[in-house]
Amino acid sequence: MQGNNYVDTQLFKKLTAFQDECANTSTPDYTFFDRVLSQVENSVEMEHGYKARLKRRLQVLSNESLNVLVLGSPKTGKSAMLSALFGERDWSRSANEIQRTELNRVTLWEANLPDCSPESKPLIQELSALLSETDDHNKPLIDLVMVVLDASSSNVDDCYLDICRTIIPMMGRNADGRLMVLFSKCDKVAHAIRGEYVKDVMPMDAEIWLDCTAATLRYRLIDNAGVQTRPFAFSSVPGESPNGRPFNLLRLLARTMETLPEDKALTLLNHVISRGDDHWREHDDNLLYLQLIENACFDAIHLGAHDGDRFGGQLGAFLGRHGRALGNIVSDEIRSQLGISV
Structure with missing residues (x-):
């Protein structure tokens, strides 16, 4: 990593390319995006078109x-x-x-x-x-x-x-x-x-x-x-x-x-x-830091949302039944990821 006179300014890009190459040859972890996507696919409260939009958005986010x-x-x-x-x-x-x-x-x-x-x-x-x-x-x-x-x-x-x-x-x-x-x-x-x-x-x-x-x-x-x-x-x-x-x-x-x-x-x-x-x-x-985390996740997944669009403390309530369903999924998965029980 260390050089004395010459610094390779392409070092970061080379290492990033190597990382992507290794990622393509290994088994990916079951990620936060995977768990949210699974819940979206299994939701009975979301219509097919809304699920499709969320799936496309989650795919974009998971590739970052x-x-x-x-x-x-x-x-x-x-x-x-x-x-x-x-x-x-x-x-x-x-x-x-x-x-x-x-x-x-x-x-x-x-x-x-x-x-x-x-x-x-x-x-x-x-x-x-x-x-x-x-x-x-x-x-x-x-x-x-x-x-x-x-x-x-x-x-x-x-x-x-x-x-x-x-x-x-x-x-x-x-x-x-x-x-x-x-x-x-x-x-x-x-x-x-x-x-x-x-x-x-x-x-x-x-x-x-x-x-x-x-x-x-x-x-x-x-x-x-x-x-x-x-x-x-x-x-x-x-x-x-x-x-x-x-x-x-x-x-x-x-x-x-x-x-x-x-x-x-x-x-x-x-x-x-x-x-x-x-x-x-x-x-x-x-x-309320947990709420800030929930809002950030919700707003990133549901394009156009602002600060989670909460109503009465419920995440996504201002966006109708689709928003409420997504809000419940986001809240559940964040708590599960952090091991928070309440």
């Missing part, structure tokens, strides 16, 4: 490929975040290399957040090559860049400067709307503020501190780099509180789907592990 680049300084929680969303696997890699992991139509790229030191120059060259790649429609091939910062670390300012000096210039005019900045390990902040015995997963004073830190970083990025992003905090692994649950993972999933291109957001659900209620339960109360 998703590419996500995850960056962060060593030990910021990148691997823990990837495990929380994509399952336990070996996410380890060499310090100055880019690791590529192939899933079902999802390519994950992971690397350290480069600084301006001479040692980071080869990594900067490779990251610049990846982020400058475009597809046949002249759109960026890297759909989303996720930068993970350690909320409990004292070097957040240094990481902010690294984002402004290296990552945003690499992304160019496509940085706005394609960048997510995240604060991991927020449970450690709670312990730093409240002490060893924290009764809640995220006490109010710790949440306020994290929100203020995220807001400060957001407006600094707007003022100094002209990039709009909304940082927030999460914890991928169970904290040391009596509840022992991760925090804000449902928000992380909802915001990731919201940031991705609409036609590619559902591809993310092909690899979310069904961890159950405890994995997704704890989050802030700013928004």
